[in-house]
Amino acid sequence: MSDLFSLAGRTAMVTGANTGLGQAMAVALAQAGADIVAVGRSAATGTEAAVRAAGRGFHFLEADLGQRHISGDIIAAARTCAAAPDILVNNAGIIRRNDALDFTEDDWDAVMDVNLKTAFFLSQAAAREMVPKGAGKVINIASMLSFQGGVRVASYAASKSGIAGLTRLLANEWAAKGINVNAIAPGYFSTNNTEALRADEARSRSILERIPAGRWGRPSDLGGAAVFLASPASNYVHGAILPVDGGWLAR
Numbered sequence: 001m002s003d004l005f006s007l008a009g010r011t012a013m014v015t016g017a018n019t020g021l022g023q024a025m026a027v028a029l030a031q032a033g034a035d036i037v038a039v040g041r042s043a044a045t046g047t048e049a050a051v052r053a054a055g056r057g058f059h060f061l062e063a064d065l066g067q068r069h070i071s072g073d074i075i076a077a078a079r080t081c082a083a084a085p086d087i088l089v090n091n092a093g094i095i096r097r098n099d100a101l102d103f104t105e106d107d108w109d110a111v112m113d114v115n116l117k118t119a120f121f122l123s124q125a126a127a128r129e130m131v132p133k134g135a136g137k138v139i140n141i142a143s144m145l146s147f148q149g150g151v152r153v154a155s156y157a158a159s160k161s162g163i164a165g166l167t168r169l170l171a172n173e174w175a176a177k178g179i180n181v182n183a184i185a186p187g188y189f190s191t192n193n194t195e196a197l198r199a200d201e202a203r204s205r206s207i208l209e210r211i212p213a214g215r216w217g218r219p220s221d222l223g224g225a226a227v228f229l230a231s232p233a234s235n236y237v238h239g240a241i242l243p244v245d246g247g248w249l250a251r
């Protein structure tokens, strides 16, 4: 039973692991036995300390995931400093808020590039290493806006709906190659990403009223889902979008 959820001997790459949900998932994966390669534009010292406290290896690769043509280099750098990832968590993401009538092309491109385009090309580069091994796990981070429309977040809703479609497409193409592609759809969590929402008292209250669990999510609430989708326990799970939302979608 314990081997079902063990990540011993695995290397997990987590993007945006310096803070928020990415940090919590990296620490959970390390506690389940994986060495961590964190990829991002800000140093991840807090994450490194927690990963090392769990007795696992930690490497940081600095990269701006909004840039073009970087995915192959990131996977090659991981191979040099640690190993090509057995597990890839496409977590890094941004959000821009404005009315659809005023939304700018810059706010569209910035969000789509990090949230969707880089997630695809990093998955492609990682899968090119996973295919010869006949095994691998790709975990995308979706959102409630993979299922719902939202307001004032046009590019974010498009990117997260796109991530759901991409998760299913990649699962269709790679399941028979031994690669599991799935997504976690977090509900409302207290992180930098939701700072503006939480600062708006009326909005924050109305969100809380709809969450059956009666509280916003804590980043550590995602650990179990991340370990499940990274571990042998999910070997026959392909193309799923797993909500971790305190019951939000059930309402």
Ligand SMILES: NC(=O)c1ccc[n+]([C@@H]2O[C@H](COP(=O)([O-])OP(=O)(O)OC[C@H]3O[C@@H](n4cnc5c(N)ncnc54)[C@H](OP(=O)(O)O)[C@@H]3O)[C@@H](O)[C@H]2O)c1
Residues within 6 Å of the ligand: 015, 016, 017, 018, 019, 020, 021, 022, 039, 040, 041, 042, 063, 064, 065, 066, 067, 090, 091, 092, 093, 094, 114, 141, 142, 143, 144, 185, 186, 187, 188, 189, 190, 191, 192, 193, 194
């Ligand atoms: N919080 C929620 O309620 C919620 C709900 C659903 C989905 N999500 C998704 O969960 C993921 C994590 O979000 P979070 O809530 O933890 O937000 P967060 O605290 O803002 O973390 C976002 C992470 O992405 C990194 N990142 C953003 N742009 C980057 C770039 N160009 N290059 C490299 N790294 C970049 C950030 O790095 P810096 O620290 O350097 O900016 C940070 O590590 C995102 O995909 C988000 O859309 C969050």
